[in-house]
Amino acid sequence: MTGIEIVVGYVFAWAVRKAKRVAGRADAEVDRTLDAGMDQLHDLVSRKLGEDPALQKLAEEAQTGQEEPSDRTRQRVQLALEDAAERDPGFAETLDRAVKQLQALERPADAVSARDGGQTVGGNVYIQSDHGSAAAWTMGNVTMGNPPQPGPDMG
Numbered sequence: 001m002t003g004i005e006i007v008v009g010y011v012f013a014w015a016v017r018k019a020k021r022v023a024g025r026a027d028a029e030v031d032r033t034l035d036a037g038m039d040q041l042h043d044l045v046s047r048k049l050g051e052d053p054a055l056q057k058l059a060e061e062a063q064t065g066q067e068e069p070s071d072r073t074r075q076r077v078q079l080a081l082e083d084a085a086e087r088d089p090g091f092a093e094t095l096d097r098a099v100k101q102l103q104a105l106e107r108p109a110d111a112v113s114a115r116d117g118g119q120t121v122g123g124n125v126y127i128q129s130d131h132g133s134a135a136a137w138t139m140g141n142v143t144m145g146n147p148p149q150p151g152p153d154m155g
Contacts, residue, residue, distance in 0.1 A: 004081045006099055007045065008058070011077070012069045014042040015062030034105045041098045048084045048091055055080070 017038070049055045054076035061069050069077070085092035129135035 004078045004085070005074070006103075007041070007081055007095060008069065008074050008077045010038060010041050010099065010102060011045050011055075012058055012062055012074075014038040015059045018062075034102070037098070037102045037105055041095075041102060044091075044094060044098055045081065048088070049077075049080055052077075052080050 017035070046055065054073065057073045058069050058077050061073055068074075081095070085095060127135045
């Protein structure tokens with residue numbers, strides 16, 4: 001099962017987005033696919049938890065403009081979701097699928113990936129050497145100083 005805390009974050013983000021739309025501040029270029037996925041997750045959680053006070057408190061905190069839910073509210077919603085998932089394996093599976101779909105949508109299309117020891121960076125990289133040293137992102141064997149002259153064996 002995907003972490004319930006991720007579900008709480010998505011449900012809170014949905015409530016924040018809804019509050020912004022109601023206030024007329026929503027971005028005109030909202031990703032409709034992500035919106036639809038968040039709507040689906042919210043509907044799933046709302047149907048399961050119903051009028052749970054923890055879920056209502058989460059929505060209230062989002063409407064007040066909080067960036068994140070309070071720790072207590074997050075814990076209360078998380079516990080309610082964990083309880084629901086334990087009691088209903090079908091709900092747990094559907095919840096897990098919905099979160100995985102949202103996570104896939106959040107990955108940027110132009111994301112860089114690396115394999116076989118490669119590195120990816122989401123910003124600037126600055127590599128510098130000074131005082132006769134060597135610097136590199138990755139470096140094999142390096143001999144510093146005056147290396148020996150190539151001999152007949154070294155081609």
